[in-house]
Amino acid sequence: MRPRTADVPVRPFTKSGRGRPRSVLFAAGAAALAVAGAGGTLLAQDATRSVWTGVYTDAQAQRGQGAYAANCQACHGPELRGVGEAKPLAGAEFLSNWNGLSVADLFERVRTTMPQNAPRSLSREAYADILAYLLKFNGFPAGQQELAPRSEMLTSIRIDAWRPASAALPREPIFIATQPTPAPAETATGPVNDLPDPYKADRDFFKLPPGRTMGSSSAVATDSRGHLWIVDRCGKNDCNGSNLDPIMEFDAKGNFIQAFGRGMLNFPHNIYIDANDNLWVTDNRAQDGKGADILVFTTSGKLLRTLGKPGVAAVGPDTFETPNAVVVARDGTIFVADGHEPGKGAARIVVLAPDGHFLRQWGDHGSGPGEMDVPHAIALDSQGRIFVGDRWNNRIDIFDRHGNLLAAWTQFGRPSGLFIDKNDVLYVSDSESREPVGYGHHPGWKRGVRIGSAKTGKVEAFIPDDYAEPDKVATSGGEGVTADSHGAVYSAQVGQKAVVRYTPTK
Numbered sequence: 001m002r003p004r005t006a007d008v009p010v011r012p013f014t015k016s017g018r019g020r021p022r023s024v025l026f027a028a029g030a031a032a033l034a035v036a037g038a039g040g041t042l043l044a045q046d047a048t049r050s051v052w053t054g055v056y057t058d059a060q061a062q063r064g065q066g067a068y069a070a071n072c073q074a075c076h077g078p079e080l081r082g083v084g085e086a087k088p089l090a091g092a093e094f095l096s097n098w099n100g101l102s103v104a105d106l107f108e109r110v111r112t113t114m115p116q117n118a119p120r121s122l123s124r125e126a127y128a129d130i131l132a133y134l135l136k137f138n139g140f141p142a143g144q145q146e147l148a149p150r151s152e153m154l155t156s157i158r159i160d161a162w163r164p165a166s167a168a169l170p171r172e173p174i175f176i177a178t179q180p181t182p183a184p185a186e187t188a189t190g191p192v193n194d195l196p197d198p199y200k201a202d203r204d205f206f207k208l209p210p211g212r213t214m215g216s217s218s219a220v221a222t223d224s225r226g227h228l229w230i231v232d233r234c235g236k237n238d239c240n241g242s243n244l245d246p247i248m249e250f251d252a253k254g255n256f257i258q259a260f261g262r263g264m265l266n267f268p269h270n271i272y273i274d275a276n277d278n279l280w281v282t283d284n285r286a287q288d289g290k291g292a293d294i295l296v297f298t299t300s301g302k303l304l305r306t307l308g309k310p311g312v313a314a315v316g317p318d319t320f321e322t323p324n325a326v327v328v329a330r331d332g333t334i335f336v337a338d339g340h341e342p343g344k345g346a347a348r349i350v351v352l353a354p355d356g357h358f359l360r361q362w363g364d365h366g367s368g369p370g371e372m373d374v375p376h377a378i379a380l381d382s383q384g385r386i387f388v389g390d391r392w393n394n395r396i397d398i399f400d401r402h403g404n405l406l407a408a409w410t411q412f413g414r415p416s417g418l419f420i421d422k423n424d425v426l427y428v429s430d431s432e433s434r435e436p437v438g439y440g441h442h443p444g445w446k447r448g449v450r451i452g453s454a455k456t457g458k459v460e461a462f463i464p465d466d467y468a469e470p471d472k473v474a475t476s477g478g479e480g481v482t483a484d485s486h487g488a489v490y491s492a493q494v495g496q497k498a499v500v501r502y503t504p505t506k
């Protein structure tokens with residue numbers, strides 16, 4: 001990969017005035033290049049070498065791919081996922097095995113024991129090439145220099161599964177997608193409000209048991225049977241001290257089935273339902289030995305596991321500060337969006353192995369590329385890309401699973417909630433855009449649900465929030481959003497204390 005310079009659009013990230021001006025740096029071996037027009041500073045960068053600093057070349061990885069196919073693939077598989085006893089050479093398990101060790105350790109291990117049926121049978125160069133391929137496959141960036149075929153030259157390169165926030169990296173090209181139809185710059189980034197609204201609101205869809213009213217909610221999801229799950233804040237906007245059950249199941253017609261979870265949550269913030277129909281409920285407020293954690297339940301209400309330390313809000317490897325939302329990738333890797341306050345506490349995506357142990361994190365407060373403030377929502381598309389509702393920055397940041405920024409989209413508004421269905425339809429709820437300067441300032445943008453494509457970034461429809469005076473309140477309309485397999489949209493509302501169904505009219 002060549003370092004990219006002039007064609008990196010940096011300007012839109014510094015628009016808010018809050019964001020510090022930033023240079024995007026690219027390591028090129030020992031040299032460092034500064035991006036023209038991005039502040040002009042030329043920074044030296046000689047942090048400790050790690051697999052994040054560009055330690056192999058693309059050409060080398062390509063040679064390695066051929067050598068891998070010839071010598072390793074028969075056992076470890078074409079996708080490096082491993083077959084039987086032959087372990088995976090990519091992904092969470094592989095990375096956590098090697099995290100903290102050096103590339104020399106890996107080189108010697110492979111050279112002296114692999115291929116298992118013929119150790120040391122390849123040249124040193126071929127082993128180095130194969131390692132380059134493994135690094136590339138695992139998402140570590142290419143650079144300008146080849147990986148040397150001698151372990152004494154590799155001992156100083158650390159394998160860090162977790163990308164250090166301080167690293168100035170060779171990056172994949174960053175592009176800022178606006179409306180993909182060619183349009184002048186101003187209208188391309190301007191408000192996206194005037195779109196069809198082919199839905200009819202049904203505010204009384206969910207039938208609660210007698211005496212129970214819906215509280216504030218930002219958590220709604222469907223399970224594999226088409227049942228709907230809502231977590232509300234116990235009839236109010238806070239479950240602390242309540243004896244109501246906030247986790248509620250409804251059938252596909254909105255009839256109440258059951259509820260559980262009393263006394264376990266303070267401020268339920270989101271619900272994610274995984275492929276096995278387990279319910280992942282995030283609670284982003286620590287109080288009274290509860291909260292700042294993620295509780296995982298079966299659909300019958302059995303608590304399966306707890307992530308984070310209940311009642312402890314902290315930015316750490318085994319704690320969350322204010323966990324907003326969680327998703328689980330197909331291989332079981334867990335991604336948590338942590339941080340609900342701009343400028344303080346967490347602003348990070350935490351990556352956990354399927355067993356819950358910490359693998360790495362990325363993100364930091366700010367408005368520069370790859371930075372975030374208030375990562376309020378998270379979703380995965382069909383390619384496993386990670387969409388983060390970067391609310392304070394009025395954009396969606398799209399990352400690969402290693403935290404490399406792929407795109408930043410502004411056309412879906414100020415995201416409080418995200419949902420991507422199996423056809424890559426993207427639903428984004430904007431509950432905060434406001435005209436006046438101050439909280440939620442996002443002039444010209446209306447609140448509501450924008451619906452479009454997670455593939456192309458095109459917005460196709462808009463369900464406006466009908467709250468009469470949005471500029472007078474911090475939140476109105478949906479924060480949580482989901483859709484069912486028939487295309488009905490559900491919007492979980494904190495301000496109006498309601499969950500509304502929007503039924504397609506065509």
Ligand code: HEC
Binds near residue numbers: 086088113
């Ligand atoms: C004949 C089958 C076979 C072939 C061919 C083979 N391996 Fe392996 N490999 C294994 C088995 C089995 C294990 C697990 C046992 C062990 O750890 O030694 C393994 C383990 C590994 C590990 C350790 C994984 C970890 O997470 O610690 C690495 C790295 C590795 N192989 C790399 C390679 C590379 C690179 C090649 C090609 C040069 C290769 N292997 C070829 C069977 C094979």
